[in-house]
Amino acid sequence: MAGMDRRKFLKSVFLGAGGVLAGTAGIKALRGDFRIYTHPLGLADTLPEMQEEMKLILLGTGMPMPCIYRSKPAQVILAGRKVFLVDCGAGVVTRLVEAGIAPERIENVFITHNHSDHTSGFENVFISSWNSGRSMPLSVYGPGNTKDIIGKLMAHLNWDISLRIAQAKNSPEGAKIHYGEMEEGLICEEEGVKVTVFPVDHGIVKPAVGYKFEYKGKVIVISGDTQPCENMVRYSEKADVLVHEAYSKRWLDKGLKRFPEKRAMVEGIMEYHSSTLEAAEIAQRAKVKHLVFTHLIPGPAPVWYFEKDWAKGVSDVYKGKVTVGRDLMVL
Numbered sequence: 204m205a206g207m208d209r210r211k212f213l214k215s216v217f218l219g220a221g222g223v224l225a226g227t228a229g230i231k232a233l234r235g236d237f238r239i240y241t242h243p244l245g246l247a248d249t250l251p252e253m254q255e256e257m258k259l260i261l262l263g264t265g266m267p268m269p270c271i272y273r274s275k276p277a278q279v280i281l282a283g284r285k286v287f288l289v290d291c292g293a294g295v296v297t298r299l300v301e302a303g304i305a306p307e308r309i310e311n312v313f314i315t316h317n318h319s320d321h322t323s324g325f326e327n328v329f330i331s332s333w334n335s336g337r338s339m340p341l342s343v344y345g346p347g348n349t350k351d352i353i354g355k356l357m358a359h360l361n362w363d364i365s366l367r368i369a370q371a372k373n374s375p376e377g378a379k380i381h382y383g384e385m386e387e388g389l390i391c392e393e394e395g396v397k398v399t400v401f402p403v404d405h406g407i408v409k410p411a412v413g414y415k416f417e418y419k420g421k422v423i424v425i426s427g428d429t430q431p432c433e434n435m436v437r438y439s440e441k442a443d444v445l446v447h448e449a450y451s452k453r454w455l456d457k458g459l460k461r462f463p464e465k466r467a468m469v470e471g472i473m474e475y476h477s478s479t480l481e482a483a484e485i486a487q488r489a490k491v492k493h494l495v496f497t498h499l500i501p502g503p504a505p506v507w508y509f510e511k512d513w514a515k516g517v518s519d520v521y522k523g524k525v526t527v528g529r530d531l532m533v534l
């Protein structure tokens with residue numbers, strides 16, 4: 204079955220299954236713009252396809268160290284009918300489904316840099332979106348070494364891909380990847396959504412970039428991993444939402460007192476990331492309306508009093524709205 208036909212077929216099966224559970228009255232609700240249903244294959248597509256106002260969902264607010272309540276870095280932007288995935292940390296597909304986004308809707312992926320905590324879920328994004336009906340090539344945007352590194356990640360899937368085309372009749376077009384490598388400028392424009400890429404400073408991790416999304420007057424900026432840099436101020440100017448990575452220096456300092464043998468590792472972290480107070484200063488200088496912390500080092504439990512302590516002092520530096528991000532938070 205061709206990709207789109209297959210997608211429609213699967214949707215009709217799922218709507219039917221939901222209808223059986225929900226009864227006749229439920230079928231009308233399920234066929235409305237906002238659908239909530241569960242279905243046997245574990246996919247989800249519960250968000251309205253059309254988003255008049257651009258929306259951001261944090262999928263993973265964690266860091267390289269494993270953490271059960273904070274998945275590895277990823278976020279998704281919904282604007283109009285488009286879905287843009289930014290970074291693919293491990294666990295990203297599970298979080299997408301939990302957020303109510305069917306993986307087949309992912310056609311555009313943006314990589315901030317090729318550190319493994321940001322790319323380790325890529326294969327699952329590729330396979331899950333393709334298996335569930337994506338029949339278009341996947342567009343992968345990122346800085347200069349993206350095609351080289353993602354290409355190597357994909358190389359071992361060639362055998363699996365050929366089997367799925369032959370046996371499961373997956374779309375051959377959907378097996379393709381189109382790469383767009385750029386480090387500064389307008390990298391993508393689709394259906395009124397503009398995506399601008401800009402270089403950031405992640406120390407020895409070069410190249411590394413951030414992204415600015417614009418749609419119907421709303422601006423969302425995503426820092427990727429960076430120490431404080433002027434480009435963050437320049438590209439975030441007056442943004443509605445700035446999603447910035449951060450570590451809590453207070454928490455890391457406290458940790459060092461208890462585990463002094465970790466000093467080299469902790470100092471390494473501080474060398475190429477931003478503290479909460481440094482990110483707050485960026486947000487204040489750029490006059491952004493809402494600062495959202497992600498890539499939390501070390502990740503506090505998602506309970507307000509831990510998060511408040513983790514970000515202590517931020518409101519002294521930045522006078523706008525502050526949120527310590529949590530997985531599946533919608534902004």
Ligand SMILES: [Zn+2]
Binds near residue numbers: 316318405408428
């Ligand atoms: Zn990194």
Ligand SMILES: [Zn+2]
Binds near residue numbers: 320321498
């Ligand atoms: Zn990272």
